[in-house]
Amino acid sequence: MSAVLRRLRGLPLRSRLAVLTAAAVAFAVAAVAVTCWFIVRGQLYRQVDDDLRDSVSNISPSDYATVVATCSPSPSTDNRPRPAQIYYVQVVKSDGTVCVWPNSVGSVKTTDGDQEIAASSDPTPRFRNGTAGDGTSVRVMTRAAVTAGPVRGVVRDLAITSAVPLDDTTRTLNRLALVLLLIGGIGVIGSGAAGLWIARTGLRPVDQLTETVEHVARTEDLTVRIPVEGDDEIARLSASFNSMTASLASSRELQQQLIADAGHELRTPLTSMRTNIELLTRSEETGRAIPPDDRKALMASVKAQMTELAALIGDLQELSRTGLAGSDGPLKVVSLHETVRTAVERVRLRGPELTLDAELAPWYVRAEPAALERAVVNLLDNAVKFSPPKGTVEVRLMRGTLTVRDHGPGIPADELPYVFDRFWRSPTARALPGSGLGLSIVARTVEASGGEVALAAADGGGTVATLKLPGAPTPPPEIP
Template sequence: MNRVAQRLRGLPLRSRLALLVATAVAVAVAVAASVCWFVVQSALVNSLDDALKGTARLPPDVVTRLIDPDGNCRRVVLNPDDPGLFKQVIQIVDRDGNSCVIYGKQSVEVTPADVEVANGKASDATHVATAGNGSKYRVYTYPLTDYRAAVSVARPLSEVDDTLGKLGLILALVAGIGVVGAGAAGLWVARTGLRPVDELTDTVEHVARTEDLTVRIPVEGDDEIARLSASFNSMTASLASSRDLQQQLIADAGHELRTPLTSMRTNIELLTRSEETGRAIPPDDRKALMASLKAQMTELAALIGDLQVLSRTGLAGGDGPLKVVSLHDTVRTAIERARLRGPELTITSDLAPWYVRAEPAALERAIVNLLDNAVKFSPPEGTLEVHLMRGRLTVRDHGPGIPADELPYVFDRFWRSPTARALPGSGLGLSIVARTVESYGGTVGLGAAEGGGTVATVQLPGAPTPPPEVPEEAAGPA
């Protein structure tokens, strides 16, 4: 069996399908032919029995002529001109098991069942016996009660066997044609049904060979093959989009890295030239130069850190598993960090308890980025208003606001408003916020606030109370 299974696995799929179809049809045809053969055999045998019973009863006057006064029977041919002569055998069986043929050419063996009928122990008997010439006969025996004897009527089983032989030949021929036809039909069906799979295979091989993700497979119908084709098209479209985004990220990162690197290179060259030529840079200029280098390194480190967050796979750059996090505590921690960045600002907060399922570090990073953006655009000694109610977090500043035509781009990577080019930042903070919030099933938006400034809105799914399995000390104070 293992060898057969291995050989089957080595065949092409269409060959296996055709072979399986042919095998299934062959088994079905064999079962149907066998059932048909046995049904016909039973019907023919029953018909033969009915014929024997219908013609076996001898009239009383004939019986008196067949048996002498001593109880012995004599061989008598009732109708020598009968065309059925010698096909049917009629013989008398006495109570001792002796027999004499009264019609036919040869005798048929006497069985114990015939003797029981002759002795009145059975009403009749039907069985198969062997004749003197070795042929099989179907025998029906009924009693002659007045003479303590029985009459056995027999006809050759060749009448049934010949018909069954012809039927078997016809069934075998039909079954053979059916199996061959089923194999051919199975091969045709396999080729037709697997044609989309062949097209899909060719397309996959083409994509693997050329890395051309623009190839699409035509989708016809709504069956499993169509769904597979549609899934493949969706996969290649996603891969193409991912590759485009990756290339765009690399291009944008290269563009953003070029500016601080160029500035750092210029400053370092100035310092190197001063050392090589022995011409000292004035203290104030050297101090400004070192401060510029420090600021550029800080900006470069922040940019690289943001790029690492965006390049990570998983939920918004989070490396840990999702946990139940108290959003109000996370916002409170982010507010304390924002106060360090803008000590001159006034930050007011109204935080209602809300628990979400997120990766704690990634969620805190997103909230901190959102507050940093508000701190950066707030005027000196301005006010930030932070409000959290039923999972809706709003951060409102009183800065210059964002023009309406720039709002669609605020969450794009590396995008910065022309009016904010001089401000520190990589243009990735809000992009990280959007990616984080959306990965947890939330939404984020930025819009103009009434009376001036900007209001950022984050909506995260959750509940005002922690789940039962979360300990109170882990959930944090409400």
């Protein structure tokens, strides 16, 4: 059985479907055929048994007396009529003696059950398949000898056995079996062919999907799409594949855009560093000393470019990480108000001449602590960067909504849709330090924590950043 299953699993899917369909139909046809055959067999035997029962119902006492008196183990030819439609008739005594009815075709082999019926005088007929003396297969009925006529009764110690050949019945059953076998075979062959056709038709979309997947794997062409027809499982699979390839194509485009943008942003500090270092190197090689003030300015420029380059690489690493909010850390219950308070103290050092006015109400969220603090620092740092000298940055946290408002020049309305894009920088801010990744990291962190962030123009000038995170004013239970 295991070898058959292994061989079946080695077949193509459409062949397996055809074989399984044919096997299921074959089983159903076999079950119906066997049931039909047994029903017909039972009906034919019931008809024969009824004929046997009716045919010996008119035997008179004198007939029994004559047969017993002239008890002969073989049929005689005294022209005494035998019961209608009965070919084998005999009387069986309780001691096993057999008296064959006159003009009977022959005798029937008796059994111990026939003698028991004779001894018990049981008038209930019992039927069985037996064999005649000449080897013919017969249907046998045995019961106690019951007399007919005015004087009815049971003759003690006698049983009458009557039988009819089963040749016609057997021939009919054999013919029926052959017909059922032929019809079943045709049905199985037809079902196998139909199953193969259905498998080919039903799996044609799967073949298309397979060819498309192989084409994508071979050529890496993610623009290929599979036509979607209907709303069945195959259509859903095709739609899912199309959605997957579209997502992969979008991811590839974003990756290529990130590489291009990163290369562009890295080129600027590297070019400046190379120019400054070449000047210093040429001074050393030629022996022409650079004035001390110029040399100090060159060294300061190299240091600033290295710092900018390190910050840019750190931001790129932050964006390239997998996991929640660009970090591998687990989710924890974080007090957002304490995180904001810590971020405010860190940012205060970057703008000592500014006033950071903070009002923080308790609020607890589920997030990765380091990533959340970095996002809040980036949001505050953006406000500090664009605040005027001796300006004020207002920080408010009320019921999970953090607002950071500065009094700077603000952001033009046509630039607001792009503020969270990677490497995007306003034309008016390109002279300021930064890589254009800070707000992108904020958006990614907040979205991964189930929140939302937005920038808008503030009333009276400046910009207000709004960050919303789901949580509660009291600490929720820890994640198990």
